[in-house]
Amino acid sequence: MPPIRDVMPAFELFQPANVGDALAILDRHGADAWVMAGGMDTFDWLKDRIRKPKVVVDLGNVTELRGIKDAAGGLEIGAMTTLTSVADDPLVKERFPMLAAAALKVASPQIRNQGTVGGNVSQDARCWYYRAGWPCYRAGGNICYADTPTSINREHAIFNADRCVAVNPSDTAPALIALDAEFVIKRGSAERVLPAREFFVGPGIDITKLTVLQPGDLLTAIRIPATWAGKAHYFEKVRDRQVWDFALVNIAASLNMSGTTISEARLVVNGVAAEPYRLDAVEAAIKGKPRDKATADLAADLAVQGAVPLRHNAYKIPLVKALVKRAIRGEAEWATS
Amino acid sequence: MSQDGMTDVPGLQPGHSRRNFIKGVIAAGATVSASAYLFRTTIMGQNDGMAGAVERLITLDVNGQQRRVDVLKNETLAMTLRYKLGLTGTKLGCDRAECGACTVTVDDVPRYACSVLTHSVRGKKVVSIEGLAKPDGTLHPVQQAVVDGQGFQCAFCMPGFVMATVGFLKTNPSPTREQLAHGISGNLCRCADYNKILDVMMVAADKSRGA
Numbered sequence: 001m002p003p004i005r006d007v008m009p010a011f012e013l014f015q016p017a018n019v020g021d022a023l024a025i026l027d028r029h030g031a032d033a034w035v036m037a038g039g040m041d042t043f044d045w046l047k048d049r050i051r052k053p054k055v056v057v058d059l060g061n062v063t064e065l066r067g068i069k070d071a072a073g074g075l076e077i078g079a080m081t082t083l084t085s086v087a088d089d090p091l092v093k094e095r096f097p098m099l100a101a102a103a104l105k106v107a108s109p110q111i112r113n114q115g116t117v118g119g120n121v122s123q124d125a126r127c128w129y130y131r132a133g134w135p136c137y138r139a140g141g142n143i144c145y146a147d148t149p150t151s152i153n154r155e156h157a158i159f160n161a162d163r164c165v166a167v168n169p170s171d172t173a174p175a176l177i178a179l180d181a182e183f184v185i186k187r188g189s190a191e192r193v194l195p196a197r198e199f200f201v202g203p204g205i206d207i208t209k210l211t212v213l214q215p216g217d218l219l220t221a222i223r224i225p226a227t228w229a230g231k232a233h234y235f236e237k238v239r240d241r242q243v244w245d246f247a248l249v250n251i252a253a254s255l256n257m258s259g260t261t262i263s264e265a266r267l268v269v270n271g272v273a274a275e276p277y278r279l280d281a282v283e284a285a286i287k288g289k290p291r292d293k294a295t296a297d298l299a300a301d302l303a304v305q306g307a308v309p310l311r312h313n314a315y316k317i318p319l320v321k322a323l324v325k326r327a328i329r330g331e332a333e334w335a336t337s
Numbered sequence: 338m339s340q341d342g343m344t345d346v347p348g349l350q351p352g353h354s355r356r357n358f359i360k361g362v363i364a365a366g367a368t369v370s371a372s373a374y375l376f377r378t379t380i381m382g383q384n385d386g387m388a389g390a391v392e393r394l395i396t397l398d399v400n401g402q403q404r405r406v407d408v409l410k411n412e413t414l415a416m417t418l419r420y421k422l423g424l425t426g427t428k429l430g431c432d433r434a435e436c437g438a439c440t441v442t443v444d445d446v447p448r449y450a451c452s453v454l455t456h457s458v459r460g461k462k463v464v465s466i467e468g469l470a471k472p473d474g475t476l477h478p479v480q481q482a483v484v485d486g487q488g489f490q491c492a493f494c495m496p497g498f499v500m501a502t503v504g505f506l507k508t509n510p511s512p513t514r515e516q517l518a519h520g521i522s523g524n525l526c527r528c529a530d531y532n533k534i535l536d537v538m539m540v541a542a543d544k545s546r547g548a
């Protein structure tokens with residue numbers, strides 16, 4: 001643990017009351033501004049003095065960004081909705097139980113009471129070399145400290161690494177991709193709507209970011225279509241301790257059944273690559289197959305094709321296989337909380 | 338490091354107890370001001386005139402009292418409570434949202450005071466461990482259960498556990514032991530006295546329903 005510091009470095013603080021004011025402030029301050037939602041990913045950066053934004057824009061008073069509402073049988077979730085609200089919401093639990101489960105497994109009760117779904121999907125990598133301020137690729141340098149013969153890289157990537165081997169740490173991101181969600185991003189007077197998957201970027205596109213968000217952008221809402229409401233869902237998170245810890249690997253799956261066979265599926269794994277890792281090949285291969293052991297075994301083998309373990313994370317390969325099998329067979333989770 | 342686990346405050350005279358010094362500042366006036374040598378002042382202008390810009394002198398609702406306080410923009414609630422308002426019952430264990438020692442309730446919801454900007458709780462009801470007892474000294478039922486059951490060892494984690502339990506019981510007044518364990522799982526006890534803590538907090542839930 002770094003030494004405890006008394007206060008964060010100074011910054012100018014804005015607490016706009018609506019989206020319009022927030023966008024104007026972000027536009028005016030550009031790359032000097034830091035968006036703060038619940039702050040649960042933000043405070044470490046500031047306290048450790050690794051990031052020193054001149055301006056912090058606290059969205060806490062922007063009430064129009066909070067809340068969950070029905071949208072033609074799907075849901076629209078404001079970016080500032082807390083993870084506790086997502087986990088407890090009757091409509092989320094009824095239509096998209098896997099999202100409620102994912103939100104409930106983030107961190108700890110106090111963090112969920114304050115952390116937002118917008119912040120959860122937008123959060124930065126947790127690679128400790130990077131978080132400790134080492135000048136690695138992701139920080140704009142030209143070395144990866146996590147991928148050397150002596151690196152400690154138990155939590156790092158097994159797929160699609162490109163110089164950087166950090167992973168996306170979010171629990172809600174894979175669930176939202178598996179539900180075909182869309183992310184609404186505002187900037188000045190413009191608005192764009194991206195499929196959840198396109199919100200995330202790998203190191204090949206931008207090694208310094210996990211998402212497409214640029215200075216001036218505000219994620220305002222997440223829209224979940226009715227498509228997967230009431231279908232078969234599965235979410236499981238494997239972590240060292242059952243509270244606080246990030247996923248070593250998590251999996252989100254939604255399956256549409258016609259009779260006893262799978263007609264359409266989404267399977268997304270996180271904690272294994274810089275982007276939430278969608279198992280396209282598995283989704284295609286299990287179409288028209290029953291939810292049985294043979295399908296699960298086939299899917300598990302396909303899921304880990306192309307995996308490249310580092311020195312300390314080869315365990316993630318059998319872990320991904322096990323989770324894929326359990327998701328396809330719909331096994332009861334062994335952990336209750 | 339000083340005795341209570343916090344970094345030493347630069348600029349204080351040797352031999353001058355920080356605790357007494359701070360209490361003195363608090364007693365001296367209705368408005369508690371930040372001294373430049375206690376906390377770094379902001380480098381930028383106070384207010385650049387835009388919508389949403391923030392004033393430093395604010396009123397907080399803490400333990401049912403309106404408190405005028407001069408709060409830095411980069412100040413956490415734990416800092417304000419402990420070092421501006423003298424409410425040192427709120428402990429700082431990690432300052433990283435990883436232990437729960439700093440738990441207070443904000444509008445009845447448990448939050449980590451080390452990871453909340455004080456400016457973001459304006460207009461909200463903040464309750465720390467000092468605000469639970471009635472003015473006549475009658476303890477809150479959760480506090481009484483802790484005293485009766487002696488559920489803690491060193492008790493450094495105790496104020497945080499009490500606040501987390503008080504907040505959780507508002508959302509679920511009759512929890513099972515398992516639900517309670519999940520509800521207050523955001524608090525660590527370094528003495529690992531968890532079974533006993535859960536024992537007394539289950540009694541606390543009973544007492545709270547009766548109260």
Ligand SMILES: Cc1cc2nc3c(=O)[nH]c(=O)nc-3n(C[C@H](O)[C@H](O)[C@H](O)COP(=O)(O)OP(=O)(O)OC[C@H]3O[C@@H](n4cnc5c(N)ncnc54)[C@H](O)[C@@H]3O)c2cc1C
Binds near residue numbers: 083108121123
């Ligand atoms: C001890 C600890 C344990 C944790 N464990 C987990 C875990 O198990 N699983 C997990 O998924 N996460 C975990 N987290 C990470 C994370 O802090 C939380 O998941 C939380 O949801 C982040 O949301 P926030 O609103 O607090 O984020 P903030 O810190 O406010 O924001 C995070 C990032 O997103 C940006 N941002 C936020 N909202 C917007 C917006 N509307 N528009 C544009 N940009 C935005 C911010 O600029 C910032 O860069 C943990 C954090 C801590 C401190």
Ligand code: SF4
Binds near residue numbers: 137166
């Ligand atoms: S894994 Fe990525 S974030 Fe970590 S040290 Fe390597 S380049 Fe940096």
Ligand code: FES
Binds near residue numbers: 434450
């Ligand atoms: S001091 Fe706030 S959680 Fe540890």
Ligand code: FES
Binds near residue numbers: 489494525527529530
């Ligand atoms: S009783 Fe000592 S830390 Fe909990």
